[in-house]
Amino acid sequence: MLHVHRDIFILIIFLCIIDDTLGGSFNQPKFDDNATWNPNAITVANSSSVGTAPTNLFIDTNNARYIPAFGLYSIQIWLERDTIPTGTYSTLPDSPQSVFVSDDGAFYTSINSNPSYILKWASAANHSINILSTDVSCYSLFVDAVNNLYCSMNTLHLVTKTSFNNSVSLTKTVAGNGSNGSLSSTLNKPRGIFVDRYLTLYVADCGNNRIAVFQFGQLNASSILGNLTDPFKCPSGITMDADGNLFIVDCNNFRIVRSIPGGFSCVVGCTGAAGSSSDKLNQPAALSFDSYGNLYVVDTYNNRVQKFFLTENMPTTLSSNTAQADFTATTSDDSPTILINTQQISTVFRASPCANSSIIGSHCNITSAPCQILQPCKNSANCTNNITAYNYICSCLPGFNGTHCEFDRRPCKPNTCSNHGVHLTHFSITTTSISCVGTCNATSDTTFICRCLAGWQGVQCELPVDYCANATCENKAVCRSLANDYKCECISESYTGRHCEQTSSTQVVHQVVTKTIGYIGIVAIIICASFIVLMDILKFGFGMYPEEKKSTQKQKRKRQVRVRFIYVN
Ligand SMILES: *[C@@H]1O[C@H](CO)[C@@H](O)[C@H](O)[C@H]1NC(C)=O
Ligand SMILES: *[C@@H]1O[C@H](CO)[C@@H](O)[C@H](O)[C@H]1NC(C)=O
Ligand SMILES: *[C@@H]1O[C@H](CO)[C@@H](O)[C@H](O)[C@H]1NC(C)=O
Ligand SMILES: *[C@@H]1O[C@H](CO)[C@@H](O)[C@H](O)[C@H]1NC(C)=O
Ligand SMILES: *[C@@H]1O[C@H](CO)[C@@H](O)[C@H](O)[C@H]1NC(C)=O
Ligand SMILES: *[C@@H]1O[C@H](CO)[C@@H](O)[C@H](O)[C@H]1NC(C)=O
Ligand SMILES: *[C@@H]1O[C@H](CO)[C@@H](O)[C@H](O)[C@H]1NC(C)=O
Ligand SMILES: *[C@@H]1O[C@H](CO)[C@@H](O)[C@H](O)[C@H]1NC(C)=O
Ligand SMILES: *[C@@H]1O[C@H](CO)[C@@H](O)[C@H](O)[C@H]1NC(C)=O
Ligand SMILES: *[C@@H]1O[C@H](CO)[C@@H](O)[C@H](O)[C@H]1NC(C)=O
Ligand SMILES: *[C@@H]1O[C@H](CO)[C@@H](O)[C@H](O)[C@H]1NC(C)=O
Ligand SMILES: *[C@@H]1O[C@H](CO)[C@@H](O)[C@H](O)[C@H]1NC(C)=O
Numbered sequence: 001m002l003h004v005h006r007d008i009f010i011l012i013i014f015l016c017i018i019d020d021t022l023g024g025s026f027n028q029p030k031f032d033d034n035a036t037w038n039p040n041a042i043t044v045a046n047s048s049s050v051g052t053a054p055t056n057l058f059i060d061t062n063n064a065r066y067i068p069a070f071g072l073y074s075i076q077i078w079l080e081r082d083t084i085p086t087g088t089y090s091t092l093p094d095s096p097q098s099v100f101v102s103d104d105g106a107f108y109t110s111i112n113s114n115p116s117y118i119l120k121w122a123s124a125a126n127h128s129i130n131i132l133s134t135d136v137s138c139y140s141l142f143v144d145a146v147n148n149l150y151c152s153m154n155t156l157h158l159v160t161k162t163s164f165n166n167s168v169s170l171t172k173t174v175a176g177n178g179s180n181g182s183l184s185s186t187l188n189k190p191r192g193i194f195v196d197r198y199l200t201l202y203v204a205d206c207g208n209n210r211i212a213v214f215q216f217g218q219l220n221a222s223s224i225l226g227n228l229t230d231p232f233k234c235p236s237g238i239t240m241d242a243d244g245n246l247f248i249v250d251c252n253n254f255r256i257v258r259s260i261p262g263g264f265s266c267v268v269g270c271t272g273a274a275g276s277s278s279d280k281l282n283q284p285a286a287l288s289f290d291s292y293g294n295l296y297v298v299d300t301y302n303n304r305v306q307k308f309f310l311t312e313n314m315p316t317t318l319s320s321n322t323a324q325a326d327f328t329a330t331t332s333d334d335s336p337t338i339l340i341n342t343q344q345i346s347t348v349f350r351a352s353p354c355a356n357s358s359i360i361g362s363h364c365n366i367t368s369a370p371c372q373i374l375q376p377c378k379n380s381a382n383c384t385n386n387i388t389a390y391n392y393i394c395s396c397l398p399g400f401n402g403t404h405c406e407f408d409r410r411p412c413k414p415n416t417c418s419n420h421g422v423h424l425t426h427f428s429i430t431t432t433s434i435s436c437v438g439t440c441n442a443t444s445d446t447t448f449i450c451r452c453l454a455g456w457q458g459v460q461c462e463l464p465v466d467y468c469a470n471a472t473c474e475n476k477a478v479c480r481s482l483a484n485d486y487k488c489e490c491i492s493e494s495y496t497g498r499h500c501e502q503t504s505s506t507q508v509v510h511q512v513v514t515k516t517i518g519y520i521g522i523v524a525i526i527i528c529a530s531f532i533v534l535m536d537i538l539k540f541g542f543g544m545y546p547e548e549k550k551s552t553q554k555q556k557r558k559r560q561v562r563v564r565f566i567y568v569n
Helices: 002-017 323-333 342-348 370-374 505-541 546-568
Strands: 042-045 065-069 074-078 087-090 095-101 107-112 116-121 129-134 140-143 149-153 158-165 168-175 190-195 201-205 210-214 223-225 235-240 246-250 255-260 263-268 284-289 295-299 304-308 382-386 391-395 439-442 448-451 478-481 486-489
Touching: 042 065, 042 074, 065 095, 074 095, 087 370, 095 140, 107 140, 129 149, 129 158, 129 168, 140 190, 149 190, 158 190, 168 201, 168 210, 201 235, 201 246, 210 235, 246 284, 255 284, 263 295, 370 382, 370 391
Parallel strands: 190 235, 235 284
Antiparallel strands: 042 304, 065 074, 074 087, 095 107, 107 116, 116 129, 140 149, 149 158, 158 168, 190 201, 201 210, 210 223, 235 246, 246 255, 255 263, 284 295, 295 304, 382 391, 439 448, 478 486
16 A cells, blocks of 8 residues: 555656656657558568567667567667667576666566566666566566566566665566456466556557556556457557557567557558568567657567558668668658767667677677677587678587587486486485485487486486385384485384384383273272172162162051051050
8 A cells, every 4th residue: 555655656746747748768659640651661680680589679769779689698789770789788598588778778678587587787787687586587578657667477467567666676466466367357478568657557468369458556457458340369569659559569460550549450461461571470579669650570480570661751762671771761861850869879878889890898899799799609519600690600519409509418417317306295304415316327319327326216316215115113103214224203212123113111110000000990990880780680680679678667667566556456
C-alpha cells in the first residue's frame, strides 16, 4: 500500500513536470491516420552482424540501433550512419535476450539463462554491472518514465516491475499471477511490453492472441485489444506513436498492425504469408521507429532486421540493399534540424566513430576484431578473425563441436563418473565432502566405462551403495548408510553393539525389576478376578446369599418368638 501511494505521488509529480512533447529514450513519431510504409523493406542487419534468430531491437532518439546478438554473445550497436556495428558489448558467457536504453543513456539487457540476470551499462561505461537476478530471463525489458524496470517473464506468465533505491531493489508483479490463463488477471506467455507516460502497461499476450492493458496499480486488465474477425496470432512486440496509437508485431500472422480510430489496420507484411522476400516477414519479434518514422522490424526466422520506409521518406533511388544508401537517402530527405550531432553521441556512447571500423573505444585503441572483443570460442578453441566477412572461425579441440565449440561431445567429461546432481534424499549423511569421482575410460567416441570409488555404483557412479540393504539393526535402531559402511543408530544409550543388539547391565536390572513388578501385578489381578468369579459362581450357581441368609435367620428368629408367644397364650 505504502509503495503504491509513493508511486502515485511520484507519478503526480512526474506528470506535473512533463509536458506533452516529452520524448523519452525512444522515438514516438507522429503519423497521419493515412500514413503508409513502403511494403518492400531493405535489410539493415543480417546474420553476419546479429547472428541467428535475433529477437529484440531498440532504436534510441539518436537513431543508434541496439540489437542483442544471441549467437554472438553480445549487444551490437550501430550509430546512425554505421553499416556495420561499431559498438560490441560482450555478455559472455551467456547470450543476451532483450535490450532497453533509458533516458540517461544507460542500457539494460536481460540474459538468456535460467536463473537469469539483468546487466546494466551505465552511459559511457566500459563494463556492465549485474543489477538484478531474475528467476527466468526477460523476453522484453522496459524502463518507464520514473525509472522502474519492467520484465516480461514469458515462461512464468507474468510481468514484474522493479524499483531501485540506491542499490536496494524492490520487485513486484504488475500483471499475471504465475499461472497461464486467459482471465483479465492472467497472461499466457507474455512477450513485448510497453509502458506509456501515464504508466499504463500494455502487454503483448502472445498465448492469448491479445493485447492486455493494465492501468497503473491494477492487476486486472482494464481492456483487452484485438479484432474478432481478424484475430492476432501471438502478438510479440508493441510500441506506441506520439498520438497513443499502438504498433503491434503480429508474429504468427507475419505482419505489423497499427491501431487506428475504431480498430486495427495492417501496416506491412499484409499478405499474411511467411517468406523471405523483401515484402515478407517470418516470425517477426519486435519493432522500433527511428526519428523519421521509418519502421524497423526484427525478422527472427529470416535472421535479419528489416527497415520499412515511411512512404514520404522513401528515397527516390534505392539501388541496393545496403544500409549506406539508405542513410544517405534518408538524411538528405529530412530537415537539417534533426541531423545528428556526432559530438553529442560520443558523450552518450563509448563507441565513438574512430578512423576506421576495425578499432573502437573512446581512445580508438581497442580492436573491433570479433575474436578479441567477443572471445566467442569456448572450451579453449582457437579463434581466427575473418575481417572481410566481419566474422570469425572457432577451431575446436578434439571432442568439441558447434559454431563456438560450445558442445562437449567427449565421452569422458570431467564429471562423467561422479554423483553430481543426484539428490541423496534418503541418505542422511552429507556426501558433498566425499570425493566420489571415479575414473572414466573412453572406449570409443561415444562410450565410456566408469570405475567407481568404493561406496559408489551405477553406470556413472551416480548411486551411493546402500550398505543398509543387507544390514539388520535390532531394538528399533535406525540404519544409516555411510560412505563405506553402515551404522545402526540405537534409540537410547541403553543399547550398544554394532546392531544395537546388546543391552547394558543397568538396563538388565531395570528390566528384571520391571518384569518382576509386572508379574506381581498380573498375579494380583488374576487372584482378584478369580475371587470375583468365585463369588458369582456361589451366588448364581448354588443360591448362596450370605447376606440374605442372615436376614431370613433373623426373621425365623422373630417368628419363633411369636410362635412361642402364641403357644404361651
Ligand atoms: C493524409 O491526410 C492528411 C490530412 O488528414 C493530408 O494532408 C495528407 O495529404 C494525406 N496524405 C496522403 C499520403 O494521402
Ligand atoms: C550480410 O550483409 C553484408 C553486407 O551488408 C554482406 O556482405 C554479407 O554477405 C551478408 N551476410 C549474409 C550471411 O547474408
Ligand atoms: C574500464 O573503466 C575502468 C574505470 O572506469 C578502467 O579502470 C578500466 O581500465 C577500463 N577498461 C577498459 C578495457 O577500458
Ligand atoms: C530509499 O532507501 C532509504 C534507506 O534505505 C529510505 O530512507 C528512503 O525512504 C528510500 N526512498 C524511497 C523513495 O523509497
Ligand atoms: C492465478 O489465478 C487463477 C484464476 O484465479 C487461479 O486458478 C490460479 O491458481 C492462480 N495462480 C496462482 C499461481 O496463484
Ligand atoms: C478487423 O479485421 C478485418 C479484416 O482485416 C477488417 O476489415 C476490420 O476493419 C477489422 N475491424 C476492426 C474493428 O479493426
Ligand atoms: C586505450 O587508451 C587508454 C588511454 O590512453 C588507456 O587507458 C587504455 O588502457 C588503452 N586500452 C587498451 C586496450 O590499450
Ligand atoms: C572469410 O569469409 C569469406 C566470406 O564468407 C570467405 O569467402 C573467406 O574464405 C573467409 N576467409 C577465411 C580466411 O576463412
Ligand atoms: C591453437 O593455436 C596454437 C598455436 O597456433 C596451436 O598450438 C594449437 O594446437 C591450436 N589449437 C587448436 C585447437 O587448433
Ligand atoms: C557435433 O557432432 C555430432 C556427432 O559427432 C553431430 O551429431 C552434431 O550434429 C554436431 N553438431 C554440430 C553443431 O556440428
Ligand atoms: C580402457 O579400456 C580399454 C578397453 O577396455 C583398455 O584396453 C584400457 O587399458 C583401458 N584404459 C584404462 C586407463 O583403464
Ligand atoms: C546385499 O546382498 C546382495 C545379495 O546377497 C548382494 O548382491 C549385495 O552386494 C549386498 N549388498 C551389500 C552392500 O553388501
